[in-house]
Amino acid sequence: xxxxxxxxxxxxxxxxxxxxxxxxxxxxxxxxxxxxxxxxxxxxxxxxxxxxxxxxxxxxxxxxxxxxxxxxxxxxxxxxxxxxxxxxxxxxxxxxxxxxxxxxxxxxxxxxxxxxxxxxxxxxxxxxxxxxxxxxxxxx
Numbered sequence: 001x002x003x004x005x006x007x008x009x010x011x012x013x014x015x016x017x018x019x020x021x022x023x024x025x026x027x028x029x030x031x032x033x034x035x036x037x038x039x040x041x042x043x044x045x046x047x048x049x050x051x052x053x054x055x056x057x058x059x060x061x062x063x064x065x066x067x068x069x070x071x072x073x074x075x076x077x078x079x080x081x082x083x084x085x086x087x088x089x090x091x092x093x094x095x096x097x098x099x100x101x102x103x104x105x106x107x108x109x110x111x112x113x114x115x116x117x118x119x120x121x122x123x124x125x126x127x128x129x130x131x132x133x134x135x136x137x138x139x140x
Contacts, residue, residue, distance in 0.1 A: 012107045016100045023096040031089030038082040045083035072133045098127050 009017070037043055047055065047067045055063050064071055070078065078084035101124045108117040129135065 012104055015103055015107065019100045019103055020096055023099060024093060027089045027093035027096065029089075030092060031086065034085045034089055038086055041082070043080070043082035043085060046078050046081040047083055094131075098124055098131075101127075 038045065047069065051067070055067050058066060063069065075084050075087050079088060101120050104120050105117065108114075108120060
């Protein structure tokens with residue numbers, strides 16, 4: 001086997017790469033569209049634009065209190081507001097690694113590649129745990 005043949009990506013790697021490529025571009029497209037919706041005023045924001053300059057100067061806890069802004073996953077309840085609608089594309093972009101790993105599970109089951117299957121499942125569980133906020137690390 002030549003070096004070129006041994007360096008060829010497996011179908012699973014290509015699936016993962018394609019999913020990340022298209023998913024990331026879809027996320028960016030969603031961010032552009034939701035930002036346009038926000039700045040156009042089609043959907044009213046949770047925090048009025050005229051209050052932002054004052055709020056930006058505050059420490060984070062004061063900002064959250066005065067803006068009545070959620071923390072953690074509370075933003076998901078405000079997706080109907082123009083300023084929080086922007087978070088949709090960002091969340092999708094952040095979730096692409098998890099989605100990509102999930103697509104690998106059936107492939108590794110079919111191949112009976114148990115070591116990679118265990119690694120992928122553990123990686124998904126670790127990412128979900130980190131994103132959940134259960135650990136209280138302030139990652140979101």
